[in-house]
Amino acid sequence: MFWFCRTAVKGPYRVQKGNDMSETVAAGPAVSIRSMSKWYGDFQVLKNINLTVKFGERVVICGPSGSGKSTLIRCLNRLEVHQDGDIVVNGVELTMDMKKVEAVRREVGMVFQSFNLFPHLTVLQNCVLAQRRALKRSKQEATEVAMRFLTQVRIPEQRDKFPGQLSGGQQQRVAIARALCLEPKIMLFDEPTSALDPEMVNEVLDTMVGMAKTGMTMLCVTHEMGFARQVADRVIFMDAGQIVEQNDPESFFTNPQHERTKAFLGQIL
Amino acid sequence: MFDFRFYEIWREPEYIDRLLHGCLVSIELSTAGGILGMILGLVLVSAQGKSSPKLLSGFAQGYIETVRNTPFIVQLFFVAFGLPQLLHYRWSFEASALLAMTLNFSAYFAEVVRAGISSIPTGQIEAAGSLCLTKRQIFLDIVLPQALCNVYPSLTSQFVFLFLTTGLISEIGVEDLTWAGRFVADRNFRDFEVFIVLTVLYVAIVFGYKAIFNALNRYAFPWRSIR
């Protein structure tokens, strides 16, 4: 318990709300990637990616494993560093400048394949921590916000349990609530249902569908094609580090243009 | 043939007093050394962080390797007899013993904790980063508590191992349990019985420590038991 009771550590970086460009640039795209490339050593994982996502848009990214789709969305909050081209998220260009990275991360929530909940904190503490540290909210306010989102993902009664006591589906819903607590403008999902037992996939997808209805900007790496049909505005197919094809779900599934897309869809549908 | 005469120890109230007092001194000094060593160890751990200057982390590493690869008794004698001469300042034997134990334990503590830190999955750090926590916050709020939880068993056994060598502080005149034992044995000439009693006392103290560590474990890491 006492890890959490320690008074807030003042972080060295604190982006002032006054400098926050989000309000003024809100009319621009949520994400804009221009001729971006990334290498792991000699191996090029992403090749000349160009992508624009508008606010409120819901994009599903699919493709075979190793196609660079996870790397792509991990570049959007700089968990991975791109080497060439530029990425502008919410009007802020991602560079070495940690302040800009923090400004982006404040507005971008992320959900991971392996949940990555903090095992030493309770469900509620998982949701409260970042609010207290990054947004400097009071304990009471943070708790209220956390409970609001835990209710939204329908597990408020688990607030005092540790992640280890929850099922995979419950953990992933907590992870979604945790990301929402910072009230991000953009949500990134990195294969959120791949690590789940089949019977738990739907509870997580339902949560995501619910989120889509609120108008959240979503970029989602997933193989759940039912989910893509239901909520996506656009489906992107990636292969070998490139965006091969993108289209609205209806055309994408019924009339794929590219051979590789057809082959891929043939395998998973 | 086996002519045990343990009563030669309890016969004199003074002997019992000395032994009990020795127990207290041993426990006090090791506990204090353990706590101070833990604090210094945390400093050493953070000095080795990725963002700390090369010189500082190199110094911390050198210190840890030096302490871990030399015997405690040499460190103790250097602190007790060398340092005061070097600094032209004398302090009590107890202070020397405490200093030597602190320096010694800090290095082991730092080494164990560093290994624990490197075993934390990167997903934890990425998740914390994506939640906009700063490096410092990630270390203090996410990495360190989990690392301490993971290495807690090896930390406590390391402490017990060091406690079992603290009898050496009697060599510089600290009136600890071993010193009391030798005091008694020098007078009643029942060395064998005295050292058996001493061994039992040391083992009993270790049991006490282990009970406390178990209780602390449950208090400090409530998430562990249910995983």
Next chain:
Amino acid sequence: MSALLEPVFGPFYSNVIGTLVNATQWTIYLSLTAFIGGGLIGLLFTILKISPIGWLRKVATGYIWLFQAIPLLMLLFLIGLGIPSFFHISVAPWVAASVSLTLFTSAYMSEVWRGALESVAKGQWEGGRALGLTFGEILWFIVSPQALRIATPPTVGFMVQVIKGTSMAYIIDYNDLMRWGKKIANSQLDGAEPYIIYPMVALIYFCLCFPLSKWSKSLEKKMATRSR
């Protein structure tokens, strides 16, 4: 040796260094004795500890527990001072030191090795039994080679503990590096102050221990990358 050192360190220090280095051999002998003797006895108790016979396992458990619980210092006192005075016999310091360190080493070694044997998956034992192999055959041909790989780094690492442990033997008058260092430091000679002599002693111990520590660490790393 002193003659070689003299031009660099002067007559006094080359004498001191010569004495210390000369005393180091006794530290090495004691370490090797403890390590080999302790290794053999440790091996015996490791096998007893995992043997199919119940009471043998209990004996081994008791032995390992006992000699891990008794502080090394107390072992030295019990064997070096206690036994001679109790049985009215004389025990040479080197005998007492060797026996104590051997017992100490054996208990810790069998603990390490038992852990390694147990970390080899249970399926390996079952697989061996399914093939109709005996306890000894499974242990020798299937489990030991796998356990050896796991046990090597901590075994090498424990050698450092043994070498450091030998420094306590001076307490029962074993003439090793520590004892000579102490003698020189107490000699009141100019230039033989404790703050000069003890760092020299520490340096010699460091030279013995550090390569072993490094070796153990690199073995550990190699194993971690191989098992990935």
